[in-house]
Amino acid sequence: MAWEPVIGLECHVQLRTRTKMFCGCPVAYGSEPNTNVCPVCLGLPGALPRTNAAALAFALRLGVALGCTIRAESVFARKNYFYPDMPKNYQVTQYERPLCEGGALPLAREGGARAIALTRVHCEEDAGKSFHPERHGDRRWSRVDFNRAGVPLLELVTEPVLRSPAECAAFLIELRRLVRWLGVSDGDMEKGQLRCDANVSLRRAGSTTLGTKTELKNLNSIKGVERGVAAEIARQAGLLEAGERVRQATLLYDADHERLAVMRVKEHAHDYRYFPDPDLPVLHVSESQRAEAAAASPELPWAREARYRDDLELPAYDAAVLTESRDLGDYFEACAPRGEPKLASNWVMTEVLRVLKERGWSVSDLAARVPAPRFRELLARVAKRELPGPVAKQVFAWFLEEQGSVAELLERHGVRVAGGDDELLPLVRAVLDENPGPVAQVLSGRDATFGFLVGQAMKRSGGQAVPQVLQRLLRQELAARTPRP
Numbered sequence: 178m179a180w181e182p183v184i185g186l187e188c189h190v191q192l193r194t195r196t197k198m199f200c201g202c203p204v205a206y207g208s209e210p211n212t213n214v215c216p217v218c219l220g221l222p223g224a225l226p227r228t229n230a231a232a233l234a235f236a237l238r239l240g241v242a243l244g245c246t247i248r249a250e251s252v253f254a255r256k257n258y259f260y261p262d263m264p265k266n267y268q269v270t271q272y273e274r275p276l277c278e279g280g281a282l283p284l285a286r287e288g289g290a291r292a293i294a295l296t297r298v299h300c301e302e303d304a305g306k307s308f309h310p311e312r313h314g315d316r317r318w319s320r321v322d323f324n325r326a327g328v329p330l331l332e333l334v335t336e337p338v339l340r341s342p343a344e345c346a347a348f349l350i351e352l353r354r355l356v357r358w359l360g361v362s363d364g365d366m367e368k369g370q371l372r373c374d375a376n377v378s379l380r381r382a383g384s385t386t387l388g389t390k391t392e393l394k395n396l397n398s399i400k401g402v403e404r405g406v407a408a409e410i411a412r413q414a415g416l417l418e419a420g421e422r423v424r425q426a427t428l429l430y431d432a433d434h435e436r437l438a439v440m441r442v443k444e445h446a447h448d449y450r451y452f453p454d455p456d457l458p459v460l461h462v463s464e465s466q467r468a469e470a471a472a473a474s475p476e477l478p479w480a481r482e483a484r485y486r487d488d489l490e491l492p493a494y495d496a497a498v499l500t501e502s503r504d505l506g507d508y509f510e511a512c513a514p515r516g517e518p519k520l521a522s523n524w525v526m527t528e529v530l531r532v533l534k535e536r537g538w539s540v541s542d543l544a545a546r547v548p549a550p551r552f553r554e555l556l557a558r559v560a561k562r563e564l565p566g567p568v569a570k571q572v573f574a575w576f577l578e579e580q581g582s583v584a585e586l587l588e589r590h591g592v593r594v595a596g597g598d599d600e601l602l603p604l605v606r607a608v609l610d611e612n613p614g615p616v617a618q619v620l621s622g623r624d625a626t627f628g629f630l631v632g633q634a635m636k637r638s639g640g641q642a643v644p645q646v647l648q649r650l651l652r653q654e655l656a657a658r659t660p661r662p
């Protein structure tokens with residue numbers, strides 16, 4: 178029997194604010210445990226929270242980019258439950274009136290684009306972190322670190338419209354690109370800055386009723402999401418094939434051992450006894466704030482990718498690589514000489530990406546060494562066939578280590594490039610004069626000998642001419658020497 182997976186994702190994005198959601202404690206990864214805490218994020222009696230305006234601005238920026246409806250008045254609610262790493266015994270989140278609703282994240286896929294519809298995006302705070310002896314076997318007791326308690330998160334919930342593990346992975350990759358693009362999160366899954374839970378159910382292919390869903394918790398890598406969802410689909414299909422029922426449950430996927438474990442039978446939402454947080458005011462987003470956020474929205478990654486494909490006529494592969502980050506795309510555009518996007522794309526995808534990888538640099542590290550105008554000048558000279566490929570690559574390598582324009586570097590290193598026609602024409606004529614035999618052969622139709630003449634001319638230039646220019650001049654001069662009938 179064919180089963181169709183129905184998957185919805187709940188993603189948590191850690192916002193890149195300096196301080197926590199409701200207090201002034203720093204958001205810092207890797208600090209000594211329990212050093213970034215205060216009465217507010219420890220939930221001590223009498224402490225009063227204050228909403229972080231930067232977190233709200235980020236939330237608004239993401240909501241606008243995703244085309245969500247932004248609520249003029251949204252409300253923080255307490256979600257009550259006991260958990261050792263949650264000092265207040267409730268989490269501040271949004272429930273009935275979230276900041277953003279609707280919207281979609283477009284996915285470019287082979288065989289066409291698809292927009293993944295969103296239910297909502299809301300603000301909340303993170304919990305602390307427990308270290309249990311099962312995983313951290315250095316001690317016999319569990320420890321809790323509250324540094325993460327109160328760190329601002331956005332929760333982004335999709336409609337149950339994803340259909341395969343690969344699509345879930347594509348969604349996360351696109352979401353990661355977007356939050357980095359907008360500068361609202363670093364989206365580093367290894368540091369837990371982007372995490373995701375998946376709701377999975379199966380139904381008979383063609384059916385419109387939903388099957389019983391299970392929730393897969395704490396998928397914290399792209400591969401983990403893909404494999405975890407695939408394992409859960411396989412588990413449910415096995416149950417259904419055997420005529421058994423799928424029970425509503427929360428499961429954990431253990432990526433290290435590629436194993437699913439049932440954590441608990443699912444609580445219902447009303448178990449959390451949500452109610453509006455009496456310590457926090459209603460969030461107001463005015464029409465002008467919304468308009469400002471929309472006006473400040475940059476060209477979005479998928480729009481830029483489409484522009485590179487359609488307007489610059491770059492291959493889809495190039496467009497995807499160049500828009501992996503906004504910095505890379507910006508640098509590419511600043512470096513591309515007029516009318517030469519493909520040349521610039523080739524250089525960025527090979528030389529630039531290689532250097533970033535080898536040296537562990539960011540795009541701005543590279544741009545500090547190789548300012549875009551300097552790189553553009555180099556590429557313009559390549560485009561005009563004024564520099565042979567190997568010389569151009571050498572100049573790029575010098576850019577990384579030294580200051581100076583293309584001309585200055587060539588001069589400093591004693592490289593003379595024989596570039597212009599004026600300079601090369603006498604040389605080409607001399608080669609033809611000195612080789613009457615091969616010239617006669619080429620003129621009589623034996624074009625194989627042409628390569629010999631190119632080689633001679635190149636030798637005479639000391640290897641400093643651009644081969645295409647020599648070839649053009651040789652052809653032109655040979656044509657002039659062809660006896661007229």
Ligand SMILES: [Zn+2]
Binds near residue numbers: 200201214215216219
């Ligand atoms: Zn604090």
